Amino acid sequence: MAAGSTQPTPGSGDEAVQEAAARAEHTRGRNIPQFDELPIPGDTANLREGESLNDACLALLPLVGVWRGEGEVDYPTIEGPTRFAQQITIAHDGRPFLFHEARAWLLDADGEVIRPAAREVGWWRPQPDDSIELLLAHMTGVVEVFYGAPRNQTSWELDTDAVVRTVTAKEVSAAKRLYGIVAGGDLAYVEERAMSGQEMQPHVSARLQRVAG
Numbered sequence: 244m245a246a247g248s249t250q251p252t253p254g255s256g257d258e259a260v261q262e263a264a265a266r267a268e269h270t271r272g273r274n275i276p277q278f279d280e281l282p283i284p285g286d287t288a289n290l291r292e293g294e295s296l297n298d299a300c301l302a303l304l305p306l307v308g309v310w311r312g313e314g315e316v317d318y319p320t321i322e323g324p325t326r327f328a329q330q331i332t333i334a335h336d337g338r339p340f341l342f343h344e345a346r347a348w349l350l351d352a353d354g355e356v357i358r359p360a361a362r363e364v365g366w367w368r369p370q371p372d373d374s375i376e377l378l379l380a381h382m383t384g385v386v387e388v389f390y391g392a393p394r395n396q397t398s399w400e401l402d403t404d405a406v407v408r409t410v411t412a413k414e415v416s417a418a419k420r421l422y423g424i425v426a427g428g429d430l431a432y433v434e435e436r437a438m439s440g441q442e443m444q445p446h447v448s449a450r451l452q453r454v455a456g
Contacts, residue, residue: 273455275309275334286334286342289456294337299369302393303341306333306367306422308456310430313350314449320439326350327360329449331430333367341367343379377401377420384412389420398423414439418446428453 274289287293288309296304310331317324329347336342343365349357365379377389385408391401403418415438422432429450436446 270308270453270455273309275332275455284336286336288332288334294335296335297337297339299339299371300335300341300367302369302373302396303333303367303375303399305397305424306399306430307335307341308333308430308453310451311454312429312449312451314447316447318436318438318444318446319441326352326354327449328356329451330454331451339369343367343377375399375401384409385415387415387418389418391420394421394423417443419443425450 271289271291274287274292277285277287277293284294288307290296290304290307296307300307310333311329313326313328315324316327327347327349329345331343331345334342343363345361345363347360347362349360351357362382363379365377368376368378370376373392375389375391375393377391378387379389380386385406387403387407388405389401390404391399393399399422401420406415406417408415415436417437419435420432421434422430425431429452431450432448433445434447435443437443
């Protein structure tokens with residue numbers, strides 16, 4: 244998916260279902276590492292293992308898993324567009340929220356790793372009125388609070404309500420994200436961002452395949 248896309252393309256049809264089923268044969272037995280001696284329920288990114296998904300999170304069920312793939316980052320303040328790879332983990336421990344962690348690394352034109360890149364951690368917090376709160380903390384010193392809602396059963400749109408940054412962080416004023424499950428069962432997302440004196444505009448897009456769950 245190219246930077247500048249306005250939304251993921253929803254997947255549909257028998258072919259997409261068959262592709263997802265075939266891929267699940269390789270991912271259904273995989274999960275994030277577990278510490279068996281933990282005295283409380285551990286996180287699971289596999290709905291077949293661990294605690295049952297809380298009913299409050301059912302609207303986010305398709306997101307649960309470990310996802311890995313590639314994308315593109317571009318913005319007027321950076322030299323680009325630049326290719327990157329990313330892994331996103333979305334997991335739960337049976338309570339009414341999801342854990343979110345994303346790690347990215349830059350790639351050269353041949354797909355070789357250049358260096359580690361962006362990291363973020365946070366929480367998806369679905370609410371009784373079907374709204375969604377998403378809290379994200381970035382290693383760059385920025386913390387964002389998003390509010391949004393499902394667009395349908397397989398896509399979710401969110402906008403920042405508040406952005407807080409440390410004194411050493413770059414100026415960020417707002418962001419938007421759209422996540423969606425697309426053809427073949429992949430997770431795609433696009434992000435727009437207003438930062439460094441620029442107006443809101445496309446910043447990142449990526450398409451990730453399920454590798455666990």
